[in-house]
Amino acid sequence: MTQTLNADLEVIFPGKSVMAQQMRERDWTATPLGDPCLWPDGLKIPLRMLLTSRFEMWLGWGDDLCFFYNDAYVPTLGIKHPTALGRPFHEVWSEVYADVADQVARVRAGEATWNQALLLLLERSGYPEETYHSFSYSPLYDESGAVKGMLCIVNEETERVIGERRLDTLRRLGMNLVGATDRSQVREAVCDIFAANRRDFPFVLLGLASGERIEITGCTPDVGNMGDIEWPADVIGTTGTLAIALDVDRSWPTGAWDIPPREALVLPIPGTADQSPFGTLILGLNPYRRNDPEIADFARLIAGQVSGALGNIAALDAERRRADRIWLHSRDLIVVVDAEGVFRSVSPSWEVVFGYPSEEVAGRPFADFIADEDLGPSTQALAAALADGDLTGYENRFRTRAGNYRWISWHTAMEGGLVYAYGRDVTDQKESVRALAAAEDALRQAQKMEAVGQLTGGIAHDFNNLLAGISGSLEIIERRMAQGRTEGLERFLKGAQSSAQRAASLTQRLLAFSRRQTLDPRPTDINRLVRGMEDLIGRTVGPAIAVEVVGAGGLWPARVDAAQLESALLNLAINARDAMPDGGRITIETANKWLDERGARERDLTPGQYISICVTDSGTGIPKEIVDRIFDPFFTTKPIGQGTGLGLSMIHGFVRQSGGQVRVYSEPGEGTTMCLYLPRHVGAVDEDEPNDTSIAASGAGETVLVIDDEPTVRMLIVDILEEAGYASIEASDGQSGLKILESDTRIDLLITDVGLPGGMNGRQVADAARIFRPDLKVLFVTGFAENAVVGNGHLPPGMEVITKPFVMADLANKITDLIEGANSAR
Known part of the structure; x- marks a missing residue:
């Protein structure tokens, strides 16, 4: 049981x-x-x-x-x-x-x-x-x-609440004492704090030494005349912490409680260094916290803060007197700063340089005067100076009374926990240096323009040859047609077209150098593109050089301008050929690359998936001292007349515009590898379409507004539109085109040049028109390729771009695609 x-x-x-x-x-x-x-x-x-x-x-x-x-x-x-x-x-x-x-x-x-x-x-x-x-x-x-x-x-939560209360008291006392410049301010700061916390100490008496006497002040009104009490000499003059019983027959202030304290704590306010105590604190103890083991430590922290403030004031007074004697006639700045960043003393020259009298500066933190941008670094510099790390030529800016800033160069030394600093105004010297740097920059720009001028001669020669081929062919065609002779004209037509295409290619190369070409990025099968170039590269580099293509299995597609990539690979192959005058081998290799943070950082890319295309030769290699310069415009190691120094620069610009990076790996005598890293495209790759130059009559009378300031270009576009079965309206500038768009006239498609005269470019016209025609389809036509104006490859839906010169069939196909897309959406 x-x-x-x-x-x-x-x-x-x-x-x-x-x-x-x-x-x-x-x-x-x-x-x-x-x-x-x-x-x-x-x-x-x-x-x-x-x-x-x-x-x-x-x-x-x-x-x-x-x-x-x-x-x-x-x-x-x-x-x-x-x-x-x-x-x-x-x-x-x-x-x-x-x-x-x-x-x-x-x-x-x-x-x-x-x-x-x-x-x-x-x-x-x-x-x-x-x-x-x-x-x-x-x-x-x-x-x-x-x-x-x-x-x-x-x-x-007793310990937490009381601990936080005491920490808050110490924090607020420290804040109140910052900047105190005399004993009355110290007394006021102490009394303000203990009037707000009367639980730990129901009453506080502060005694400050004045000669042979100690002047005792009560910190709250209810203390009354207790400062006149004749305290025993061994109590007032105690050198340690002393707990005393309070006279029960006297009416003591109760503070936050309903009964008076039974005991008080008496302790000295220590003097600094070998000085006598600054005074005495008498603290009535909380009657509801008997035998508190932490109260004495708390009281000593309070006395220490008060001592520090009084010590600062004494030292400040001494430094002021010394400064008056030593620094009165100095034109350079001489200051004394403590560990809190407060000016203990400044020389009278402060007023000469900044317009502030020295008495307005002493006792205030340097943060009140320094430029906001220099505060953080200057605080760190002060910490270094306090750690015996003397500063030499440290520069920062201080604000003048007028509101401007002056540069000061500082030299410091530390002694006794204080930083002694000597400063010189270097504003004028820095202005001179800045002016010299501007002159040097102008000189470099002039040198660059001289290089561009030298390049212009070669470009003009090429363009003149191309223009001669175009104009000569057209002149022969015109003369024969006037004579009624039409046989053999195809040869001259093809000659003119070939010269025009070569001129367009040269323009694109120049735009690539200036980083202003409009790219036409499309999902591209890189392996197919490289294999398609293998024969061309082989014929270009000649029979003495073997060309090998190693395509990675399962290679990801990339979104890239295929024509620009082909041009880049051909340029790399030609450079490789020139590095192998006695023959050798070129290897073109593709691979998938997944770059983590470290690998991406080494290649100046963001982490992610990339396709690499590496062109490796067995040539002479690149000396280490010039590897970092090979992508600079106009830099070349080839003899004059054999290279402009633009090839690698243009490749670098194209790849960076495509979101990738170029990296070179080379050893003198061992050959060179140039790797192009392009971001992976997630999605399908467009299949190649046959090159059909015919123009189908696919229109049904839809109306197209054509805006272009070049009459010949407008004539060609209008002719294509008529051949394709579309009606057209012409305008020569943005303002007149916008008036048509603001009318009730039916407009199914807007074709506009980007660069238009009269203050409105083509993009501005299109954006304004879409306010009242939100579904308007737009085709931008550009020969200057203002890439930023047409969206850097990121146009809104219903907007596309085509670059001059263009194949007429390509223009007709884009027009048809845009109009049919608009009709199907209705």
Whole structure:
């Protein structure tokens, strides 16, 4: 029977905790609660939870709220443990029951309550003690649903609340003392702080030495004339921390409490270095925090802060007097700065340079005068100077009274925890250096323009040859047609077209150098493009050089301008050929590359997936001293007349515009590898379409507005439109074209040059037209390729671009695609 009873009690009071053991041993039948085996689940269930929890918890049950608690709650009870077990709640905490009685009533009505860091004066140590607790009261129910008890989960926060209060006092005292320049300001700062915190010290008396006397001041009005009390000499003159009993017959200020302090703490305000104490602090002690082990340390921190402020003032006074004697006639700046960045003293020359009298500067932090951008670096420089890292020629900017800034070059030395700095105004010298740099930049620009001028001669020669081929062919065609001779004209037509295409290619190369070409990126099968160039490259480099193409299996596509990529690969192959005058081998290899953060950083790219195309030769290699210059415009190692130095620069510009990067790997005598890295395109690759130059009559009378300031270009476009079955309207500039667009005239497509005269470019016309024609289709035609104007390859839907010169069939196909796309959307 006993074993069964014990087993039942271990279920009701589970665990091996002290309180579980005591509850099992308690004779509950002698209490109003009776046999535990007959207790309702409404009590037993939360009781088991309480005993197995490591959180502070107690619960009360029945009309008197019979008191149960766990081991975690024992420190809160103090001397009330273990007699509190089973007693009514109002008896256990009789001293604070009135503070929570209203909450108990609310819980009995079924409402839960919560308290955050509530002040409770608990008598757990034999006297009322300042404590703070965060706790909740929750109702407990019996089987009928009636409230029969309550559960309290509590967390004592006394140390946190008091610790944060004292830290806040120290922080605010330190802030109040910053910038104090005399003893009255120190006294005011101390009294302001302790008037706001009267729990730790119900009253504070501050005594400051004045000659042989100590002048004692009360920090709050209720102190009255206590400063006139004749304190014993051994108390006022104490060299250590002294606790004294207060006369119970005197009426002491109570501060935040309802009873006066019984004791006071007396301690000196230490002097700095070998100086005598600056004074004495008398601090009335909290009557509800007896034998506080941390109060003396807290008081000494306060005295230390006050000492530091008074020491700063004494040192500042001494430095001011010394500065008046030594620095009166110096035209350079001489300052003394402490570890907090406060000017202890500045020479009178500060007013000469900046317009501020020295007395307005001393005692203030240098942050009040320095340029905002220089504050952070100058603070770090001060820290270095304080660590015996003397500064030499350190420059920063200080603001003058007029609001402008002067550059100062500083030299420093540190002694006794202070930085002594000598500064010279170097503003005029820096202006001279800046002017010299501007002149040098202008010279470099002039040299660049000279190089461009030298390049122009060769370009003009090429263009003249091409123009001669075009104009000569057209002249022969015109003469023969006038004579009625039409046979053999195809040869001259093809000659003119070939010259025009070569001129367009040269223009694109120049635009690539200037980084202004409009690219036409499309999803491209890189392996197919490289294989398609293998024969061309082989014929270009000649029979003495073997060409090998190694295409990676499963190569990802890239979104790139295929024509520009072909041109880049051909240029790389020609460079490789020139590096192998006696023959050799060129290998073109493709690969998939997944670059992590490190690999991408080494290649100046963002991490991700890329396709690499590497052209490797077995030639002479590139000397290390010029590897970093090979992508510079006009840089070449070839003899005059054999290279412009634009090839690699244009390749680099094209690849960077495509979102990739070029990297070179070379060893003198071992050959060179040039790798192009292009971002992977996720998606399908467009299949090649046959080159059909015919123009289909696909139009159904739709109207196209053509804006171009060049009459010949307008004539060609209008002719194509008529041949394709479209109606056309012409305009020579943006303003006149916009007027047509603002009218009710039907416009199915706008074709506009990008560069238009009269203040509106083609993109501006299109954007303005889309305000009132939001679905307007637009085809930009450009010969100058203002890439930024037409969106850097990212045009809105319904806008496309074609570059002059263009194949007429390509223009007709773009027109048809745009118009048919618009019709299908309707």
